């Protein structure tokens with residue numbers, strides 16, 4: 001492990017409750033890193049791990065060692081997400097603030113989807129989650145992770161934070177897990193130590209302020225902003241919170257306290273922040289603060305959109321055997337059919353005017369005449385109809401399926417069905433008289449043999 005930057009340690013030594021020797025000891029050896037997962041409440045499988053509960057998130061579990069997630073079919077079914085334990089504290093902020101019914105939530109810096117899947121679990125299929133990622137090459141992994149998670153009340157967008165200023169007073173909650181200098185990840189990624197510099201901390205702090213200023217108008221009056229980083233630097237944490245409270249009308253929200261997590265108050269405004277130091281908590285470095293907007297923002301009039309894409313009766317009839325009868329708006333885009341929660345469909349149409357949308361609800365499939373070619377998203381969603389044939393397979397067959405190899409199934413049915421492992425769908429197959437076609441997406445297949 002390279003030596004930690006001296007100037008960073010000097011700055012930390014002045015902060016209250018920073019235990020330098022425990023912190024340095026935690027960084028001294030390349031100890032086997034802490035591995036933690038968060039289970040998916042929508043797919044409550046019995047997971048093949050022994051673990052210890054994470055105190056601040058009931059869905060989180062520390063694992064005794066790192067298993068091979070790639071070769072666990074339940075990982076591919078979306079039954080859990082591998083997430084760093086400190087980040088799971090976001091759950092405490094969500095529980096504290098008391099969102100209104102049917103909340104509209106933006107996760108602004110969302111890829112690869114750790115916070116988004118956590119928020120999705122918290123929402124329990126109510127409200128709407130917009131998960132945004134600015135970097136195009138990172139959007140697919142975000143969308144894939146949310147497809148696996150299952151709920152339909154999700155949109156994935158690929159926009160710059162400034163694009164959200166076109167949506168004044170739109171969101172009840174904005175989560176900004178900002179890009180940062182990354183000191184909190186030194187233990188997991190020692191190479192980052194040599195890349196750290198005070199100049200970069202300064203640049204990150206300026207970028208964080210720019211991101212927050214850009215997105216601020218999109219927050220409703222009375223709405224909440226949760227700001228987090230994986231940096232230890234005050235310039236990226238408490239000082240950004242001070243800047244927010246200096247620049248905008250916001251108040252600080254206090255969160256529950258847990259052993260080892262350091263509650264700080266910012267120098268200027270006395271705003272609460274929560275610091276996670278390795279050596280003090282079983283997790284990596286993390287900072288989180290929660291604020292509430294007290295200033296006013298005029299929302300744009302709710303312009304009624306003329307909907308030219310809502311699916312007609314023939315499409316709805318076609319879909320009957322495929323989707324559960326829930327409150328869904330089905331719409332068509334070219335040859336593809338999608339399902340979206342009815343309650344938020346008009347907001348979705350507004351968002352569509354302003355944002356580049358990568359995933360909208362659940363893609364059901366492509367129509368070909370009077371047939372549907374079902375999409376992988378439908379297979380992994382919570383919408384797939386119970387009447388769809390399900391083919392339960394053992395672990396070995398599941399892995400062959402996930403490699404996109406040919407599999408054989410002892411079945412009499414013909415046509416489309418879902419391959420399941422421990423009751424959870426992995427994807428589609430089409431059973432023909434003498435073979436089974438594997439429709440697992442090529443780009444998601446397991447490439448390794450062991």
Ligand SMILES: C[S@@+](CC[C@H](N)C(=O)[O-])C[C@H]1O[C@@H](n2cnc3c(N)ncnc32)[C@H](O)[C@@H]1O
Pocket residue numbers: 087108109110111112113114115116133134135138160161177178179180207211
């Ligand atoms: C800390 S990571 C997010 C991790 C994610 N929230 C999670 O829990 O899985 C920060 C994200 O911000 C994105 N990002 C980088 N520059 C940005 C910018 N100028 N504005 C908004 N997001 C940016 C990065 O691509 C990255 O995905």
